[in-house]
Amino acid sequence: MLNFHGFAIRALLRDQRGNIAMLFALVVGVLFAFSALAVDGGHLYVLKSKLQRTADAAALAAASQLPDEDDARDEALEYALKNMSAEEHGSTLVDDDIEFGYWHPGTKSFVPGGEPVNAVMVTTRRSAANGNPAGTYFAGLMGYDEVDVETTSVAGRVSAVCILALDPTSESAFLVNNGSVITEGCAVQVNSDDPYALDVTSNGTMETLETCVQ
Numbered sequence: 001m002l003n004f005h006g007f008a009i010r011a012l013l014r015d016q017r018g019n020i021a022m023l024f025a026l027v028v029g030v031l032f033a034f035s036a037l038a039v040d041g042g043h044l045y046v047l048k049s050k051l052q053r054t055a056d057a058a059a060l061a062a063a064s065q066l067p068d069e070d071d072a073r074d075e076a077l078e079y080a081l082k083n084m085s086a087e088e089h090g091s092t093l094v095d096d097d098i099e100f101g102y103w104h105p106g107t108k109s110f111v112p113g114g115e116p117v118n119a120v121m122v123t124t125r126r127s128a129a130n131g132n133p134a135g136t137y138f139a140g141l142m143g144y145d146e147v148d149v150e151t152t153s154v155a156g157r158v159s160a161v162c163i164l165a166l167d168p169t170s171e172s173a174f175l176v177n178n179g180s181v182i183t184e185g186c187a188v189q190v191n192s193d194d195p196y197a198l199d200v201t202s203n204g205t206m207e208t209l210e211t212c213v214q
Helices: 002-014 017-063 069-083 138-142
Strands: 098-104 109-112 119-126 149-156 160-165 174-176 180-182 186-190 198-200 205-207 210-213
Touching: 017 069, 017 119, 017 149, 069 098, 069 119, 109 119
Parallel strands: 160 186, 174 198, 180 205, 186 210
Antiparallel strands: 098 109, 098 119, 119 149
């Protein structure tokens, strides 16, 4: 009886059939995960590219209507629909995702609500908030039925430059002394990085659409 039990235990320890089944299940799971990553990743990449093109087109269209913000907003919404139809993608652009502000040429940054208004920032989305999240294929079987995708684009309307001071380092590169500088519908650009590159004395005045100091 003891010999029989010992033989049965040794036979059980040598049996690899269960291990192979577990290994097969593990390999299938890993392959499935990679398939989900490849298929869904490619799908989301294409979708994000479309959203980016739509944001670029909407921002450029809006910038062409500045400084009229109402017309600019209408243009942005119209061009968003032209690029990604509501029937297929839902609302990729809504009013709250169109922001107006100032594009600072020195820092190369957008300042929401900044003055003068010379730029617009547009954010396009496929998201749960907009009621149109991006669906998935294989990833849905792992609990990721939908994801949010968004892109942003900034476009501006740069003022024409009437006066340009070219010296890159000079103090008082542009000096207004005992006089007035008045430019209608255009800007003054001072390229010097000196802290006192633009020097307007107590007897001088400036009136410009925009003044930019590097």
